[in-house]
């Protein structure tokens with residue numbers, strides 16, 4: 095088991111960051127998408143709080159993942175196409191950026207509407223802004239728009255992966271998957 099990345103493959107830590115975060119984020123997207131339809135009551139409160147708590151966990155994971163990326167090699171792209179390689183690099187960085195926009199706009203919206211909140215029943219996070227309806231509306235719009243932009247990029251990212259796997263038949267997917275397939 096290789097802990098760190100090499101020039102030919104992702105290591106154990108990056109692979110886990112990638113797949114665990116992908117699952118958590120897509121799960122939280124589904125929660126966010128459906129929770130608005132819930133009737134007012136304890137279940138709605140619980141699901142909203144769970145959605146916000148997962149969002150805070152995502153912020154912590156993004157920061158840790160980015161720091162891990164900084165002290166690591168980034169595997170060399172397998173495609174010879176310079177333009178596509180640049181696009182892929184841009185999309186990877188863009189994910190970090192847009193996820194911060196998604197999470198902090200959600201946190202700002204929640205602060206402007208309800209103030210501080212409890213994370214998984216463990217500790218409280220402070221409000222980022224004072225209660226204010228106008229700010230709440232803007233933050234909510236940013237949260238909604240940015241999360242759909244994010245999902246569009248995830249779709250592009252998945253299509254690019256499938257193109258590599260089935261069309262170019264290279265090891266792009268295998269080297270992000272578990273095992274030593276790329277070494």
Ligand code: HEM
Nearest residue numbers: 119122123126127130146149150152197200201204238241
């Ligand atoms: C990975 C992180 C997150 C994802 C993928 C996500 C996703 C979503 C989605 C898809 C919606 C529905 C938007 C719409 O259809 O207009 C939503 C709404 C919402 N999100 Fe998030 N969110 C995340 C993080 C957060 C965070 C960190 C907070 C607060 C701390 C938060 C608070 C909210 C709130 C309060 C709503 C509004 C629900 C409503 O009024 O209907 N979200 N989120």
Ligand code: HEM
Nearest residue numbers: 108112115116119120163169186189248252255266267270
């Ligand atoms: C929430 C969803 C996802 C996010 C935010 C995401 C983000 C990223 C990021 C930032 C990288 C660059 C490496 C890194 O910094 O760790 C990456 C690489 C990769 N992702 Fe995703 N990803 C997601 C979902 C998926 C899915 C569903 C697939 C498979 C169909 C996938 C396949 C890959 C592959 C194969 C690589 C390696 C690319 C290369 O070697 O150039 N990702 N992803």
